[in-house]
Amino acid sequence: MLSTHTSLPVIDISSFLSQDGSFTSRAECTSKLSSACRDVGFFYLIGHSITPSTIERVLSLARKFFLETPDSEKLEISRKEPGDDYGDGARGYQRLGENVTMGKADLHEAVDFYRDEDRLEVRPPYELLHGRNLWPRTPPELEENLKDYVEQMKLVGTAVVRAMGAALDLGEDEDVFVKATRQSFWVMRMIGYPPIPNPSNGLLSNGNTDENQSCGTHTDYGCVTLLVADDTKEALQVRAKDGTWINADPIPGAIVVNIGDMMERWTNGLWKSTEHRVIHRGERFRVSVPFFFEPDWNASVAPLQKCVKETGGKSEYGGIRYGDHLTAKVRGNFY
Numbered sequence: 001m002l003s004t005h006t007s008l009p010v011i012d013i014s015s016f017l018s019q020d021g022s023f024t025s026r027a028e029c030t031s032k033l034s035s036a037c038r039d040v041g042f043f044y045l046i047g048h049s050i051t052p053s054t055i056e057r058v059l060s061l062a063r064k065f066f067l068e069t070p071d072s073e074k075l076e077i078s079r080k081e082p083g084d085d086y087g088d089g090a091r092g093y094q095r096l097g098e099n100v101t102m103g104k105a106d107l108h109e110a111v112d113f114y115r116d117e118d119r120l121e122v123r124p125p126y127e128l129l130h131g132r133n134l135w136p137r138t139p140p141e142l143e144e145n146l147k148d149y150v151e152q153m154k155l156v157g158t159a160v161v162r163a164m165g166a167a168l169d170l171g172e173d174e175d176v177f178v179k180a181t182r183q184s185f186w187v188m189r190m191i192g193y194p195p196i197p198n199p200s201n202g203l204l205s206n207g208n209t210d211e212n213q214s215c216g217t218h219t220d221y222g223c224v225t226l227l228v229a230d231d232t233k234e235a236l237q238v239r240a241k242d243g244t245w246i247n248a249d250p251i252p253g254a255i256v257v258n259i260g261d262m263m264e265r266w267t268n269g270l271w272k273s274t275e276h277r278v279i280h281r282g283e284r285f286r287v288s289v290p291f292f293f294e295p296d297w298n299a300s301v302a303p304l305q306k307c308v309k310e311t312g313g314k315s316e317y318g319g320i321r322y323g324d325h326l327t328a329k330v331r332g333n334f335y
């Protein structure tokens, strides 16, 4: 069953973006944040200081890339296949149906960017994420604008995780998420979704046959995902605690935020990394640009004492290095 109206909370982060946010506005933010993260794991963020024109520019550059850049040029920045010089790589362009979720092809094309990293181990399996981003040549202003966008989104991400530490009332550990994300191994995806054809007409060019999911059900891997998307409705769907799917339709100017696997682990499951999916059966080509604000590659993430106490006293998760979790997840993302 799919709810017809959106019921995700709206949270104003402005008091945590500035150094001098008032006690009352911070308290209001953390109280809403704490129920949003416990009850849904998804919310709309306002007061984030990213201007509407920035959001518009980012989306329109992404749209231009998907709809106007010739295929030959897209393929120049294809992610590397196994057997290429550096083994297979996750950075770069992925054509329709190249991504898989739960064993099925996703009907989207995308370009994945990560923090540039020349110091990772180059041996398997880590060569997957080693190296530098592959930037499209056209539109020519895309690279500069998206690099600037990454810097702005890191500030938003930092404010959100600072507020999360406060919302969990972690005492002397209150800065634990800010510290763990100081050298964030961030990810940004530029995603293009053609409408799912009905009935199927063989849109996938690579021989893969599944055509009923734009992006299959999954959780995100790190701390917090900050998503901007065009105004397409009924595409992104969020699984509520009772199992129903809620449309996370865009609200103009707001960023859709969800928590990832590392937050679930830190909080010992008090906050769940919420499942979501994209099923785009609309008319128009849909574009989204999620920014994943993640821990440092080497951050080791384990349940926090305070959260263990609050969830019955037993640690439900072991410790993990974020880079290892990410590598394992990303490895399963491609055919």
Ligand SMILES: N=C(N)NCCCC[C@H](N)C(=O)O
Residues within 6 Å of the ligand: 099, 100, 101, 102, 187, 215, 216, 218, 219, 220, 221, 292, 329, 332, 333
């Ligand atoms: N970094 C993130 N979350 N990327 C989105 C991944 C889409 C789902 C993925 N194929 C999976 O199966 O996890």
Ligand SMILES: O=C(O)CCC(=O)C(=O)O
Residues within 6 Å of the ligand: 189, 191, 215, 220, 227, 229, 236, 276, 277, 278, 288, 290
């Ligand atoms: O396109 C969207 O709205 C969501 C994409 C997503 O869930 C992801 O890339 O992890």
Ligand SMILES: [Fe+2]
Residues within 6 Å of the ligand: 218, 219, 220, 276
């Ligand atoms: Fe996701």
